[in-house]
Amino acid sequence: MKRLTAGLVALLLSGCSNYAVLDPHGESAGSISELLLLFFWVCSIIWLIVMLALAYAIFRKRPAVSGADLLLGAAEQNRQLTAIVSVCVAITFLVLTGLTFSSYIAGKAVADMAQRGTLTIRITGYQWWWDVEYEDTRPDHIIYTANEIHVPVGEAVKVKLESGDVIHSLWIPSLFGKRDLIPGQHNELTFIAEKTGIYRGQCAEFCGLQHAYMGLTVVAEPRATFDAWRLSQLMPAAAPKQDLQVGLNVFLTRGCALCHTIRGTSAGGRVAPDLTHIASRHTLAAGALDMKPDQLARWISDPQAIKPGSKMPWIDLNPDEMRAVTSYVGSLR
Amino acid sequence: MKSVFLLCLVVVLAACQREERDFTKRKESEPPDTVSVSPLHPGNPPITTLEESKYEQSAYDVAEGKRLYQWFNCTGCHFNGGGGIGPALMDDKWIYGSSIENIVKTIKEGRPNGMPSFGGLIPEKETWQLAAYVRALGGFVAKDVAPSRNDDLSASPAENRLPSPKPYNGKAP
Numbered sequence: 001m002k003r004l005t006a007g008l009v010a011l012l013l014s015g016c017s018n019y020a021v022l023d024p025h026g027e028s029a030g031s032i033s034e035l036l037l038l039f040f041w042v043c044s045i046i047w048l049i050v051m052l053a054l055a056y057a058i059f060r061k062r063p064a065v066s067g068a069d070l071l072l073g074a075a076e077q078n079r080q081l082t083a084i085v086s087v088c089v090a091i092t093f094l095v096l097t098g099l100t101f102s103s104y105i106a107g108k109a110v111a112d113m114a115q116r117g118t119l120t121i122r123i124t125g126y127q128w129w130w131d132v133e134y135e136d137t138r139p140d141h142i143i144y145t146a147n148e149i150h151v152p153v154g155e156a157v158k159v160k161l162e163s164g165d166v167i168h169s170l171w172i173p174s175l176f177g178k179r180d181l182i183p184g185q186h187n188e189l190t191f192i193a194e195k196t197g198i199y200r201g202q203c204a205e206f207c208g209l210q211h212a213y214m215g216l217t218v219v220a221e222p223r224a225t226f227d228a229w230r231l232s233q234l235m236p237a238a239a240p241k242q243d244l245q246v247g248l249n250v251f252l253t254r255g256c257a258l259c260h261t262i263r264g265t266s267a268g269g270r271v272a273p274d275l276t277h278i279a280s281r282h283t284l285a286a287g288a289l290d291m292k293p294d295q296l297a298r299w300i301s302d303p304q305a306i307k308p309g310s311k312m313p314w315i316d317l318n319p320d321e322m323r324a325v326t327s328y329v330g331s332l333r
Numbered sequence: 334m335k336s337v338f339l340l341c342l343v344v345v346l347a348a349c350q351r352e353e354r355d356f357t358k359r360k361e362s363e364p365p366d367t368v369s370v371s372p373l374h375p376g377n378p379p380i381t382t383l384e385e386s387k388y389e390q391s392a393y394d395v396a397e398g399k400r401l402y403q404w405f406n407c408t409g410c411h412f413n414g415g416g417g418i419g420p421a422l423m424d425d426k427w428i429y430g431s432s433i434e435n436i437v438k439t440i441k442e443g444r445p446n447g448m449p450s451f452g453g454l455i456p457e458k459e460t461w462q463l464a465a466y467v468r469a470l471g472g473f474v475a476k477d478v479a480p481s482r483n484d485d486l487s488a489s490p491a492e493n494r495l496p497s498p499k500p501y502n503g504k505a506p
Contacts (some may be wrong), residue, residue, distance in 0.1 A: 255454045258405055271404045308356040311400075313456045316360065 025199065025220070026175035027192040028110040035106040042095060110177070113190040117158030121149055125161070125168030125181040125203065128210040128310060129273055129286040134230070135160075143233045144261070146273035148217040148281045152226040153196050161187040169205035172218055178204045193220035198282065209309035215287020236264025237276045237332050247328025250321045259311075262332065272312070279333045285310070297326045354393050361457040364434035371430065386433045388465035392478045398466025399480045401459055410447065413486060414470040419447060422470040431471060436464035 024030045124131040134143035151157045161170060163181040171178040176191040193199075201216035221229070240248045248265060251257060257267035263276040278284075281291055288307055289295040301322060303312040317325065388394040402408065410419030420428065429439050440460050443450030455463070469479040484491060 253453065255456060258454060269404075302358050304356040304358060309354065313459050314358040315456045316358075 021173045024174060025193060025195040025197060026172075027113060027194060028176040028189075029172075029174055029191075030194075031106040031109040032177050035102060038102055039099065042099065046095070113156050113192060114158065114188065116156035117190050118155050119151065120158045120160065121151075122160045122162070123149070123170065123181070123216075124164050125170070125207070125214075126164045127166065127208050128203070128214040128307070130170075130214070130216050131164070131273070134233075141234065143230060144263075144274045145233060145277065145281075147215070147283065147286045148219065150219045150221060150226055150229050151193050152223045153193055153220050155223070156190050156192050158188060158190045161189070166207050167205050168203045168207050168214070170201060170216070171204035172199050172201035172216070174199045175201075175218065180205060193218070196220050196222065200287070202287075210288075210307045213286060213288040213307050215283065217282050217287065219282070232280070233277055237262050239264070240328060240331070244324075244328045244331055247324040247326070247331075250317070250325040251328060254317060254321065254325070255313075255315055256325070275329060275332060277332055279330050285312075293326065293330050296330050297322065300326055300329070352391060352393060354391075359458075361461060364437050368432065368434040368438065369430065370435055370438075386461065386465065388461045389433060389468055389474050390478060391465075392480070394462045395465045395469050395474060395478055396480045397459075398462035398464070398469070401455075401463050402466055405451075405455065405463070407463070413483070422467050423472070425471075427471075431468075431473065433461070433464045433468055436467050437461060440464060 021029070021036070022033055024033045120135040122133040122135055124133075130147050132143075132145045132147070132149055134145075136142050159170070159179075161179055161181045162185075163183045165183065167183070168181040169178050170181060170189075172191075174197075175193055176189060179187055179189045181187065197220055199218040199220065201218055203211055203214035205211075207214065219229075251260075251262070252265070252267055257265075257269055259269040259272035261268050261270060261274045261276065263274070267275075279291065283289065284291050284295055285299055285303070285307055289299055299306060299312075300315075301317075302314055303310055304314055388398075410417065411422050414423040415421050416424075420426070427435070429435055429444055437460055439448060440455065440463060441450065441452035443452075451460070465474065466480070468474050489495070
Protein backbone atom coordinates (compact mmCIF):
# COMPACT_ATOMS: atom_id res chain seq x y z
CA MET A 1 0.00 0.00 0.00
CA LYS A 2 2.80 2.35 0.94
CA ARG A 3 4.56 1.64 -2.34
CA LEU A 4 1.34 2.19 -4.24
CA THR A 5 0.82 5.60 -2.66
CA ALA A 6 4.45 6.57 -3.21
CA GLY A 7 4.24 5.48 -6.84
CA LEU A 8 1.03 7.40 -7.38
CA VAL A 9 2.45 10.52 -5.76
CA ALA A 10 5.57 10.27 -7.93
CA LEU A 11 3.42 9.83 -11.03
CA LEU A 12 1.28 12.82 -10.11
CA LEU A 13 4.35 14.92 -9.39
CA SER A 14 5.92 14.06 -12.73
CA GLY A 15 2.82 15.64 -14.23
CA CYS A 16 3.86 19.03 -12.88
CA SER A 17 6.21 20.35 -15.53
CA ASN A 18 7.48 23.00 -13.10
CA TYR A 19 8.49 20.59 -10.40
CA ALA A 20 12.07 21.74 -10.02
CA VAL A 21 13.62 18.49 -8.80
CA LEU A 22 12.62 16.73 -12.02
CA ASP A 23 13.82 19.61 -14.14
CA PRO A 24 17.51 19.85 -13.19
CA HIS A 25 19.75 22.64 -14.46
CA GLY A 26 22.83 21.82 -12.43
CA GLU A 27 25.32 18.99 -12.36
CA SER A 28 24.56 17.73 -8.86
CA ALA A 29 20.80 18.14 -9.35
CA GLY A 30 21.25 16.17 -12.59
CA SER A 31 22.91 13.18 -10.96
CA ILE A 32 20.40 13.28 -8.11
CA SER A 33 17.41 13.31 -10.44
CA GLU A 34 18.91 10.49 -12.56
CA LEU A 35 19.21 8.48 -9.37
CA LEU A 36 15.63 9.32 -8.47
CA LEU A 37 14.37 8.15 -11.85
CA LEU A 38 16.44 4.96 -11.69
CA PHE A 39 15.04 4.11 -8.26
CA PHE A 40 11.55 4.99 -9.39
CA TRP A 41 11.56 2.73 -12.44
CA VAL A 42 13.35 -0.20 -10.80
CA CYS A 43 10.99 -0.10 -7.83
CA SER A 44 7.93 0.29 -10.08
CA ILE A 45 8.87 -2.75 -12.15
CA ILE A 46 9.54 -4.85 -9.06
CA TRP A 47 6.27 -3.73 -7.55
CA LEU A 48 4.42 -4.65 -10.72
CA ILE A 49 6.00 -8.14 -10.81
CA VAL A 50 5.18 -8.73 -7.14
CA MET A 51 1.58 -7.64 -7.66
CA LEU A 52 1.20 -9.91 -10.69
CA ALA A 53 2.64 -12.85 -8.76
CA LEU A 54 0.27 -12.12 -5.90
CA ALA A 55 -2.71 -11.92 -8.24
CA TYR A 56 -1.68 -15.20 -9.84
CA ALA A 57 -1.40 -16.83 -6.41
CA ILE A 58 -4.84 -15.62 -5.43
CA PHE A 59 -6.77 -16.38 -8.58
CA ARG A 60 -5.12 -19.52 -10.02
CA LYS A 61 -7.21 -22.65 -10.14
CA ARG A 62 -6.10 -25.22 -7.61
CA PRO A 63 -6.31 -28.86 -8.80
CA ALA A 64 -8.23 -31.14 -6.49
CA VAL A 65 -5.71 -33.39 -4.73
CA SER A 66 -6.06 -36.41 -2.49
CA GLY A 67 -3.96 -37.01 0.65
CA ALA A 68 -1.82 -39.64 -1.09
CA ASP A 69 -0.89 -37.24 -3.90
CA LEU A 70 0.14 -34.64 -1.36
CA LEU A 71 2.63 -36.95 0.33
CA LEU A 72 4.04 -38.17 -2.96
CA GLY A 73 4.48 -34.65 -4.37
CA ALA A 74 6.00 -33.13 -1.22
CA ALA A 75 9.64 -33.82 -2.06
CA GLU A 76 9.26 -32.65 -5.65
CA GLN A 77 7.44 -29.49 -4.51
CA ASN A 78 10.08 -28.78 -1.91
CA ARG A 79 12.83 -28.86 -4.53
CA GLN A 80 10.83 -26.51 -6.75
CA LEU A 81 10.21 -24.04 -3.94
CA THR A 82 13.89 -24.00 -2.98
CA ALA A 83 14.83 -23.20 -6.55
CA ILE A 84 12.30 -20.34 -6.82
CA VAL A 85 13.28 -18.76 -3.52
CA SER A 86 17.02 -19.00 -4.30
CA VAL A 87 16.54 -17.31 -7.67
CA CYS A 88 14.46 -14.56 -6.09
CA VAL A 89 17.04 -13.96 -3.37
CA ALA A 90 19.79 -13.78 -5.99
CA ILE A 91 17.81 -11.26 -8.05
CA THR A 92 17.07 -9.17 -4.95
CA PHE A 93 20.75 -9.20 -4.04
CA LEU A 94 21.77 -8.12 -7.54
CA VAL A 95 19.18 -5.32 -7.72
CA LEU A 96 20.09 -3.98 -4.27
CA THR A 97 23.80 -4.11 -5.11
CA GLY A 98 23.14 -2.26 -8.35
CA LEU A 99 21.10 0.44 -6.61
CA THR A 100 23.72 0.82 -3.88
CA PHE A 101 26.42 1.31 -6.49
CA SER A 102 24.40 3.83 -8.49
CA SER A 103 23.71 5.75 -5.30
CA TYR A 104 27.43 5.71 -4.49
CA ILE A 105 28.31 6.93 -7.98
CA ALA A 106 25.79 9.79 -7.77
CA GLY A 107 27.11 10.76 -4.32
CA LYS A 108 30.68 10.68 -5.59
CA ALA A 109 29.82 12.85 -8.58
CA VAL A 110 28.36 15.45 -6.20
CA ALA A 111 31.32 15.24 -3.81
CA ASP A 112 33.97 15.32 -6.57
CA MET A 113 32.88 18.76 -7.68
CA ALA A 114 34.35 20.24 -4.50
CA GLN A 115 37.81 20.09 -6.15
CA ARG A 116 36.82 22.35 -9.01
CA GLY A 117 35.49 25.44 -7.20
CA THR A 118 36.50 28.78 -8.75
CA LEU A 119 34.29 31.02 -6.67
CA THR A 120 33.56 30.86 -2.95
CA ILE A 121 30.37 32.24 -1.45
CA ARG A 122 29.76 32.32 2.27
CA ILE A 123 26.06 32.13 3.13
CA THR A 124 24.90 32.66 6.70
CA GLY A 125 21.32 31.85 7.58
CA TYR A 126 19.37 34.08 9.96
CA GLN A 127 15.72 34.14 10.96
CA TRP A 128 14.49 34.64 8.14
CA TRP A 129 16.96 35.76 5.53
CA TRP A 130 20.30 34.81 3.98
CA ASP A 131 23.44 36.87 4.48
CA VAL A 132 25.79 36.54 1.53
CA GLU A 133 29.50 37.26 1.26
CA TYR A 134 31.61 36.61 -1.85
CA GLU A 135 35.04 35.72 -0.53
CA ASP A 136 38.16 37.14 -2.08
CA THR A 137 41.80 37.27 -1.08
CA ARG A 138 41.68 41.04 -1.47
CA PRO A 139 39.50 42.56 1.23
CA ASP A 140 38.39 45.37 -1.09
CA HIS A 141 37.03 42.80 -3.54
CA ILE A 142 34.68 41.13 -1.09
CA ILE A 143 31.02 41.57 -1.96
CA TYR A 144 28.36 41.79 0.74
CA THR A 145 24.76 41.25 -0.22
CA ALA A 146 21.71 39.32 0.94
CA ASN A 147 18.99 36.97 -0.25
CA GLU A 148 20.31 36.80 -3.80
CA ILE A 149 23.39 35.23 -5.34
CA HIS A 150 24.71 35.50 -8.86
CA VAL A 151 26.85 32.70 -10.30
CA PRO A 152 28.63 32.24 -13.62
CA VAL A 153 27.17 29.47 -15.76
CA GLY A 154 29.22 26.28 -16.11
CA GLU A 155 31.66 27.08 -13.30
CA ALA A 156 31.87 25.21 -10.04
CA VAL A 157 30.80 27.42 -7.15
CA LYS A 158 31.72 26.55 -3.60
CA VAL A 159 29.25 27.58 -0.92
CA LYS A 160 30.26 27.77 2.74
CA LEU A 161 27.25 27.49 5.00
CA GLU A 162 26.90 28.84 8.50
CA SER A 163 24.04 29.78 10.76
CA GLY A 164 23.67 32.77 13.01
CA ASP A 165 20.81 31.48 15.16
CA VAL A 166 18.96 28.20 14.57
CA ILE A 167 19.35 25.33 12.12
CA HIS A 168 18.43 26.21 8.54
CA SER A 169 18.87 24.23 5.34
CA LEU A 170 19.67 25.51 1.87
CA TRP A 171 17.87 23.88 -1.02
CA ILE A 172 17.79 24.99 -4.63
CA PRO A 173 15.90 22.08 -6.21
CA SER A 174 16.95 22.88 -9.78
CA LEU A 175 20.63 23.05 -8.89
CA PHE A 176 21.50 20.88 -5.90
CA GLY A 177 20.21 18.89 -2.96
CA LYS A 178 19.71 20.13 0.57
CA ARG A 179 22.52 20.99 2.94
CA ASP A 180 21.98 22.12 6.54
CA LEU A 181 23.26 25.33 8.09
CA ILE A 182 24.07 24.46 11.69
CA PRO A 183 25.15 26.92 14.40
CA GLY A 184 28.76 26.26 15.37
CA GLN A 185 29.40 23.97 12.44
CA HIS A 186 30.94 24.68 9.08
CA ASN A 187 29.24 22.97 6.11
CA GLU A 188 30.12 23.22 2.45
CA LEU A 189 28.73 22.29 -0.90
CA THR A 190 29.75 22.82 -4.50
CA PHE A 191 27.43 23.16 -7.44
CA ILE A 192 27.47 24.00 -11.13
CA ALA A 193 24.62 25.80 -12.85
CA GLU A 194 24.48 24.53 -16.43
CA LYS A 195 21.85 26.83 -17.86
CA THR A 196 21.30 30.55 -17.49
CA GLY A 197 18.21 31.47 -15.58
CA ILE A 198 16.76 32.55 -12.27
CA TYR A 199 16.25 29.79 -9.74
CA ARG A 200 14.47 29.89 -6.45
CA GLY A 201 16.05 28.47 -3.34
CA GLN A 202 14.28 27.84 -0.08
CA CYS A 203 15.04 27.09 3.53
CA ALA A 204 14.28 23.40 3.90
CA GLU A 205 14.51 23.01 7.67
CA PHE A 206 11.72 24.44 9.79
CA CYS A 207 13.27 27.45 11.49
CA GLY A 208 10.41 29.43 13.02
CA LEU A 209 7.40 31.54 12.15
CA GLN A 210 8.52 32.78 8.74
CA HIS A 211 10.29 29.64 7.54
CA ALA A 212 8.12 29.60 4.42
CA TYR A 213 9.23 33.11 3.50
CA MET A 214 12.93 32.40 3.66
CA GLY A 215 13.75 32.29 -0.01
CA LEU A 216 16.99 32.77 -1.90
CA THR A 217 17.23 33.85 -5.53
CA VAL A 218 19.98 32.35 -7.66
CA VAL A 219 20.80 34.11 -10.90
CA ALA A 220 22.94 32.02 -13.26
CA GLU A 221 24.41 34.17 -16.01
CA PRO A 222 27.30 34.15 -18.51
CA ARG A 223 30.74 35.02 -17.15
CA ALA A 224 30.80 38.50 -18.72
CA THR A 225 27.45 39.48 -17.21
CA PHE A 226 28.53 38.04 -13.89
CA ASP A 227 31.75 40.09 -13.89
CA ALA A 228 29.78 43.24 -14.64
CA TRP A 229 27.41 42.46 -11.76
CA ARG A 230 30.36 41.83 -9.48
CA LEU A 231 31.92 45.18 -10.33
CA SER A 232 28.63 47.01 -9.76
CA GLN A 233 28.19 45.32 -6.37
CA LEU A 234 31.65 46.42 -5.28
CA MET A 235 30.74 50.08 -5.67
CA PRO A 236 29.42 51.99 -2.66
CA ALA A 237 25.92 53.39 -2.96
CA ALA A 238 25.68 56.42 -5.23
CA ALA A 239 25.42 59.74 -3.42
CA PRO A 240 21.72 60.66 -3.31
CA LYS A 241 20.52 63.34 -5.71
CA GLN A 242 18.87 66.49 -4.40
CA ASP A 243 15.38 65.16 -3.68
CA LEU A 244 16.59 61.81 -2.39
CA GLN A 245 18.76 63.39 0.31
CA VAL A 246 15.67 63.67 2.54
CA GLY A 247 15.18 59.93 2.30
CA LEU A 248 18.76 59.29 3.37
CA ASN A 249 18.27 61.60 6.34
CA VAL A 250 15.17 59.68 7.38
CA PHE A 251 17.10 56.43 6.98
CA LEU A 252 19.89 57.69 9.22
CA THR A 253 17.81 59.42 11.89
CA ARG A 254 14.76 57.20 12.25
CA GLY A 255 16.42 53.98 13.21
CA CYS A 256 16.88 52.11 9.90
CA ALA A 257 20.64 52.54 10.22
CA LEU A 258 20.67 50.83 13.62
CA CYS A 259 20.38 47.49 11.80
CA HIS A 260 21.08 48.05 8.09
CA THR A 261 24.22 48.98 6.18
CA ILE A 262 24.38 51.19 3.13
CA ARG A 263 28.01 51.38 2.08
CA GLY A 264 29.06 54.92 1.22
CA THR A 265 26.86 56.42 3.94
CA SER A 266 27.19 56.36 7.71
CA ALA A 267 24.54 53.63 8.01
CA GLY A 268 26.51 50.68 9.32
CA GLY A 269 24.25 48.32 11.26
CA ARG A 270 25.36 44.75 10.76
CA VAL A 271 22.45 42.64 12.00
CA ALA A 272 20.13 42.99 9.01
CA PRO A 273 20.51 42.65 5.22
CA ASP A 274 23.01 44.94 3.46
CA LEU A 275 20.94 47.42 1.47
CA THR A 276 23.72 49.02 -0.61
CA HIS A 277 22.31 47.67 -3.89
CA ILE A 278 18.92 46.43 -2.77
CA ALA A 279 17.02 47.75 -5.78
CA SER A 280 19.16 45.59 -8.08
CA ARG A 281 17.79 42.42 -6.48
CA HIS A 282 14.75 40.56 -7.73
CA THR A 283 12.92 40.09 -4.47
CA LEU A 284 12.32 41.82 -1.18
CA ALA A 285 12.16 40.40 2.34
CA ALA A 286 13.80 37.10 1.36
CA GLY A 287 11.40 36.29 -1.43
CA ALA A 288 8.20 37.40 0.29
CA LEU A 289 7.65 40.31 -2.12
CA ASP A 290 8.82 41.41 -5.56
CA MET A 291 11.21 44.30 -5.88
CA LYS A 292 8.73 46.95 -6.95
CA PRO A 293 8.22 50.45 -5.52
CA ASP A 294 4.71 49.77 -4.25
CA GLN A 295 5.73 46.50 -2.60
CA LEU A 296 8.75 48.20 -1.04
CA ALA A 297 6.43 50.82 0.43
CA ARG A 298 4.14 48.08 1.75
CA TRP A 299 7.09 46.31 3.35
CA ILE A 300 8.49 49.41 5.07
CA SER A 301 5.09 50.66 6.21
CA ASP A 302 4.13 47.43 7.99
CA PRO A 303 6.61 44.53 7.87
CA GLN A 304 4.74 42.64 10.58
CA ALA A 305 1.63 42.40 8.40
CA ILE A 306 3.64 40.71 5.64
CA LYS A 307 6.01 38.59 7.71
CA PRO A 308 4.56 38.43 11.24
CA GLY A 309 7.32 37.89 13.75
CA SER A 310 10.12 39.00 11.44
CA LYS A 311 12.87 41.02 13.07
CA MET A 312 12.09 44.11 10.99
CA PRO A 313 10.07 46.38 13.27
CA TRP A 314 7.26 48.70 12.40
CA ILE A 315 8.50 52.27 12.54
CA ASP A 316 6.03 55.07 13.03
CA LEU A 317 6.92 57.30 10.07
CA ASN A 318 4.69 60.07 8.81
CA PRO A 319 3.60 59.91 5.14
CA ASP A 320 6.28 62.37 3.99
CA GLU A 321 9.05 60.43 5.70
CA MET A 322 7.64 57.18 4.34
CA ARG A 323 7.62 58.48 0.77
CA ALA A 324 11.12 59.89 1.10
CA VAL A 325 12.70 56.77 2.55
CA THR A 326 10.91 54.48 0.10
CA SER A 327 12.08 56.42 -2.93
CA TYR A 328 15.62 56.59 -1.53
CA VAL A 329 15.85 52.84 -0.81
CA GLY A 330 14.19 52.13 -4.16
CA SER A 331 16.94 54.13 -5.87
CA LEU A 332 19.79 51.99 -4.50
CA ARG A 333 20.62 50.09 -7.68
CA MET B 334 -15.08 5.68 31.16
CA LYS B 335 -17.00 8.75 30.13
CA SER B 336 -15.61 10.77 33.03
CA VAL B 337 -12.06 9.75 32.11
CA PHE B 338 -12.70 10.88 28.56
CA LEU B 339 -14.11 14.21 29.75
CA LEU B 340 -11.16 14.70 32.06
CA CYS B 341 -8.76 14.07 29.18
CA LEU B 342 -10.65 16.61 27.08
CA VAL B 343 -10.39 19.23 29.81
CA VAL B 344 -6.67 18.58 30.23
CA VAL B 345 -6.11 18.86 26.49
CA LEU B 346 -8.06 22.12 26.33
CA ALA B 347 -5.93 23.55 29.08
CA ALA B 348 -2.99 23.41 26.67
CA CYS B 349 -4.72 25.93 24.43
CA GLN B 350 -3.72 28.82 26.62
CA ARG B 351 -0.64 30.12 24.96
CA GLU B 352 1.31 33.31 25.31
CA GLU B 353 0.04 35.85 22.82
CA ARG B 354 2.49 37.57 20.50
CA ASP B 355 1.33 40.94 19.33
CA PHE B 356 2.48 41.71 15.78
CA THR B 357 0.01 44.50 15.06
CA LYS B 358 1.21 48.02 14.60
CA ARG B 359 -0.05 50.04 17.48
CA LYS B 360 1.17 53.22 19.06
CA GLU B 361 2.55 52.78 22.55
CA SER B 362 1.29 55.18 25.17
CA GLU B 363 4.02 57.50 26.33
CA PRO B 364 5.17 57.00 29.89
CA PRO B 365 3.58 59.85 31.87
CA ASP B 366 5.79 62.85 32.64
CA THR B 367 4.86 62.48 36.28
CA VAL B 368 6.91 59.32 36.62
CA SER B 369 9.40 60.22 39.29
CA VAL B 370 12.96 59.12 38.90
CA SER B 371 13.80 59.34 42.57
CA PRO B 372 12.16 58.36 45.85
CA LEU B 373 13.16 61.78 47.26
CA HIS B 374 10.38 64.37 47.20
CA PRO B 375 9.03 67.17 49.37
CA GLY B 376 5.95 66.67 51.54
CA ASN B 377 3.91 63.53 51.75
CA PRO B 378 4.80 60.64 49.45
CA PRO B 379 2.83 60.81 46.22
CA ILE B 380 0.50 57.90 45.69
CA THR B 381 1.54 56.47 42.37
CA THR B 382 0.66 52.92 41.58
CA LEU B 383 2.23 51.82 38.35
CA GLU B 384 0.62 48.89 36.63
CA GLU B 385 2.89 46.08 35.63
CA SER B 386 3.59 46.48 31.94
CA LYS B 387 2.39 43.74 29.60
CA TYR B 388 5.89 43.58 28.18
CA GLU B 389 7.23 42.30 31.49
CA GLN B 390 4.70 39.49 31.48
CA SER B 391 5.52 38.18 28.03
CA ALA B 392 8.49 35.86 27.67
CA TYR B 393 8.52 36.61 23.94
CA ASP B 394 8.86 40.37 24.45
CA VAL B 395 11.57 39.97 27.09
CA ALA B 396 13.48 37.59 24.80
CA GLU B 397 13.18 40.08 21.94
CA GLY B 398 14.52 42.70 24.32
CA LYS B 399 17.48 40.46 25.00
CA ARG B 400 18.19 40.18 21.26
CA LEU B 401 17.92 43.96 20.83
CA TYR B 402 20.20 44.51 23.82
CA GLN B 403 22.93 42.79 21.79
CA TRP B 404 21.90 44.25 18.43
CA PHE B 405 21.88 47.85 19.61
CA ASN B 406 25.16 47.40 21.47
CA CYS B 407 23.89 48.07 24.99
CA THR B 408 26.58 45.51 25.84
CA GLY B 409 29.16 48.06 24.70
CA CYS B 410 28.77 49.97 27.99
CA HIS B 411 26.58 47.90 30.31
CA PHE B 412 28.15 44.56 29.34
CA ASN B 413 25.87 41.64 30.07
CA GLY B 414 24.25 43.56 32.89
CA GLY B 415 27.27 43.66 35.15
CA GLY B 416 28.23 47.13 34.04
CA GLY B 417 31.60 48.49 33.00
CA ILE B 418 31.65 51.81 31.23
CA GLY B 419 27.99 52.26 32.12
CA PRO B 420 26.35 51.34 35.41
CA ALA B 421 25.42 47.77 36.24
CA LEU B 422 21.84 46.77 35.50
CA MET B 423 21.67 43.67 37.66
CA ASP B 424 22.29 45.31 41.03
CA ASP B 425 19.76 47.13 43.21
CA LYS B 426 21.02 50.65 42.55
CA TRP B 427 18.77 52.56 40.17
CA ILE B 428 19.96 56.13 39.71
CA TYR B 429 16.94 57.15 37.64
CA GLY B 430 14.33 54.73 38.93
CA SER B 431 13.66 51.07 38.34
CA SER B 432 10.10 51.04 37.01
CA ILE B 433 9.68 50.13 33.35
CA GLU B 434 8.45 53.68 32.67
CA ASN B 435 11.66 55.04 34.18
CA ILE B 436 13.77 52.75 32.04
CA VAL B 437 11.85 53.59 28.87
CA LYS B 438 12.41 57.28 29.61
CA THR B 439 16.09 56.67 30.27
CA ILE B 440 16.47 54.93 26.92
CA LYS B 441 14.49 57.56 25.04
CA GLU B 442 15.84 60.71 26.66
CA GLY B 443 19.32 59.64 27.66
CA ARG B 444 20.91 60.52 30.99
CA PRO B 445 23.85 62.71 32.01
CA ASN B 446 27.37 61.32 31.97
CA GLY B 447 27.18 59.06 29.00
CA MET B 448 23.78 57.49 28.36
CA PRO B 449 22.84 58.61 24.83
CA SER B 450 19.28 59.35 23.81
CA PHE B 451 17.68 56.79 21.53
CA GLY B 452 14.31 58.55 21.20
CA GLY B 453 13.19 58.47 17.56
CA LEU B 454 15.88 55.95 16.69
CA ILE B 455 14.64 52.81 18.42
CA PRO B 456 10.94 52.26 17.61
CA GLU B 457 8.48 52.52 20.51
CA LYS B 458 7.65 48.85 20.89
CA GLU B 459 11.31 47.82 20.76
CA THR B 460 12.11 50.40 23.44
CA TRP B 461 9.55 48.79 25.75
CA GLN B 462 10.91 45.33 24.97
CA LEU B 463 14.43 46.51 25.79
CA ALA B 464 13.22 48.05 29.04
CA ALA B 465 11.45 44.81 29.93
CA TYR B 466 14.71 42.95 29.43
CA VAL B 467 16.57 45.46 31.58
CA ARG B 468 13.95 44.78 34.26
CA ALA B 469 14.63 41.07 33.80
CA LEU B 470 18.34 41.73 34.36
CA GLY B 471 17.44 43.46 37.58
CA GLY B 472 15.42 40.46 38.71
CA PHE B 473 12.04 42.22 38.63
CA VAL B 474 10.49 39.84 36.13
CA ALA B 475 8.82 36.51 36.89
CA LYS B 476 11.14 33.56 36.59
CA ASP B 477 9.12 31.81 33.89
CA VAL B 478 9.30 34.96 31.78
CA ALA B 479 12.95 35.94 32.18
CA PRO B 480 15.25 34.60 29.46
CA SER B 481 18.07 32.27 30.40
CA ARG B 482 21.72 33.17 30.44
CA ASN B 483 23.80 33.00 27.25
CA ASP B 484 25.72 29.77 26.74
CA ASP B 485 28.95 31.68 26.26
CA LEU B 486 28.71 33.13 29.77
CA SER B 487 29.04 29.74 31.41
CA ALA B 488 32.31 28.89 33.07
CA SER B 489 32.54 25.59 31.21
CA PRO B 490 31.03 24.36 27.96
CA ALA B 491 27.57 22.80 28.04
CA GLU B 492 27.55 19.16 29.03
CA ASN B 493 26.78 17.96 25.53
CA ARG B 494 29.74 19.91 24.16
CA LEU B 495 32.30 18.69 26.67
CA PRO B 496 35.07 16.49 25.26
CA SER B 497 34.34 12.87 26.04
CA PRO B 498 36.10 11.81 29.24
CA LYS B 499 38.79 9.14 29.34
CA PRO B 500 37.38 5.69 30.01
CA TYR B 501 37.53 4.76 33.65
CA ASN B 502 39.82 1.78 34.07
CA GLY B 503 38.95 0.74 37.59
CA LYS B 504 41.70 2.70 39.34
CA ALA B 505 40.98 5.71 41.45
CA PRO B 506 41.07 8.86 39.27
